[in-house]
Amino acid sequence: MQQAWNGRGNEIARAEERDCPAFCGMVGRSRAMRRFFALLRRVAELEIPVLLVGETGTGKELAARAIHRLSPRTGGPFLPINCAAVAREIFESELFGHERGAFTSAYTRKEGAFEAASEGTLFLDEIGELPLAMQAKLLRAIELKEIRRVGSNQVFESNARLVAATNRDLAAEVEAGRFRADLFYRLAIMPVHLPPLRRRIEDLELLVRFFLQGRKPAPTVAPEAIETLREYAWPGNVRELKNVVERSVIFSGGGRIEREHVCRALMHGGLSPASAAGGEGKLLERMERRLIAAELARNHGNKKETAESLGIAKSTLFEKLKRYGIGYVVPPRSRLEEEREGCEA
Ligand SMILES: Nc1ncnc2c1ncn2[C@@H]1O[C@H](COP(=O)(O)OP(=O)(O)OP(=O)(O)O)[C@@H](O)[C@H]1O
Ligand SMILES: [Mg+2]
Structure with missing residues (x-):
């Protein structure tokens, strides 16, 4: 029965891949993404x-x-919980629910996420932010498949399937004592890595076209703009x-998107407070700032390599980083990712 269903789920996905470039809303034709889609299809079928x-x-x-969507649970609920956004005090009740009168503001009995996601998928986003005390409770829930509402002695079963996500290096978090090793190994039975865009740059044009789809009149993009x-x-x-595509459309005034529109769009965004404040400073300085930040990210934060690729002395780079207040640090690549790359090489 389950087998039959899975077959159908995969058929839908394959038809999507054939007819339009999006796989369940995700665009990508690069080798990295094709591998990723294949892995996603396989893990979707499992209960792990x-x-x-x-x-x-x-x-x-x-x-x-x-x-x-590709799992046999597609008919059930998909329940996302952002672990970084839930206040510490109400975490347990959010995940496991509470009985009436369990605490001062518990006027009624409340179902928790594990209960609500039964027969479906519970998505624990930003799992690296989960407080240590909650990690212990989550581990128990996963291992025993047992849930206990706050203020209740009764345990009940939940069969919610867990999908967790993190942009942190969880192995490093374990080493630093901020993440429980036992929970890490429970969750990381099947780690699935999303490649950063800079390592699937061949997908960029496809993504740009995808983001421009459905606009009238349909904007065109100059090849030099794509190059930039x-x-x-x-x-x-x-x-x-x-x-950036959104902003480029605005700057182009609905006409063809040229390189200058893309450059302006790139300079108007950014992750640091200085660039988010809206491009103060002279044009050349802003360009330099952008270029340095981009090179630093491309080199995974390695300053020696960044100085080399920019063709400047390391001391000059340090001075410029300080002057421009470039503080963005590329998240450390997890050891798992490095290991995986080692295997692929
Ligand atoms: N392959 C893709 N094809 C089309 N759109 C994508 C693709 N990947 C991401 N997006 C879009 O990019 C945006 C960010 O995606 P998403 O929220 O899934 O990222 P995330 O990894 O969860 O980020 P964060 O760690 O910041 O929460 C969304 O608008 C999403 O629709
Ligand atoms: Mg997210």
């Missing part, structure tokens, strides 16, 4: 927890939704690209 690992904006939430976009390092990944 999945840990999605990737830098910010790489599409972890889209991937979690795809796993749910391909040269950038994309520390904010696909989300940043989507925003």
Whole structure:
């Protein structure tokens, strides 16, 4: 029965891949993404927890939704919980629910996420932010498949399937004592890595066209504009690209998107307070600042390599980093990712 269903889920996905470039809303034709889609399809069919690992904006939430959609649980609920956004005090009640009168403001009995996601998928986003005390409770829930509402002695079963996501290096968090090793190994049975955009740059044009789809009149893009976009390092990944495309459309006034529109769009965004404040300073300085930040990201924060690729002395680079207040640090690549790359090489 389950087998039959899975066959159908995969058929839908394959037809999507054939007819349009999006796989459950995710665009990509690069080798890295094709491998990723294949892996996603396989893990979707299983009941095991999945840990999605990737830098910010790489599409972890889209991937979690795809796993749910391609799994036998597609008819059930998909329930996302952002671990970074839930206040510490109410975490337990959010996950496991509470009985009436369990605490002062518990006027009624409340169902928790594990209960609500039964027969479906519970997506624990930004799992690296989970407080240590909650990690212990989560581990118990996963291991025993047992849930206890706050203020209740009764345990009940939950069969919610767990998909977690993180942009942190969880192995390093374990080493630093901020993440429980036992929970890490439970969640990381099947780590699935989302490649950063700079390592699948061949998908960029496809993504740009995808983000321009459905606009009337349909904007065209100059090849030089695409070239400029391909040269950038994309520390904010696909989300940043989507925003840059949005801004380029505005700057082009609805006409053809030229290189100058893309350059302006690139300079108007950014992750540091200085660039977010709206491009103060002289044009050349802003360009330099952008270029240095991009190179630094491309070199995974390695300053020696960045200085070399920019053709300047390391001391000059340090001085410029300080002057421009470039503080963006590329999330450390997880050891798991490095290991995986080692295997592929
Ligand atoms: N392959 C893709 N194709 C089309 N759109 C994508 C793709 N990947 C990401 N996006 C879009 O980029 C944006 C960011 O994606 P998403 O929220 O899934 O990233 P994330 O990895 O969860 O980021 P964060 O770690 O910051 O939460 C969304 O608007 C999403 O629709
Ligand atoms: Mg997310």
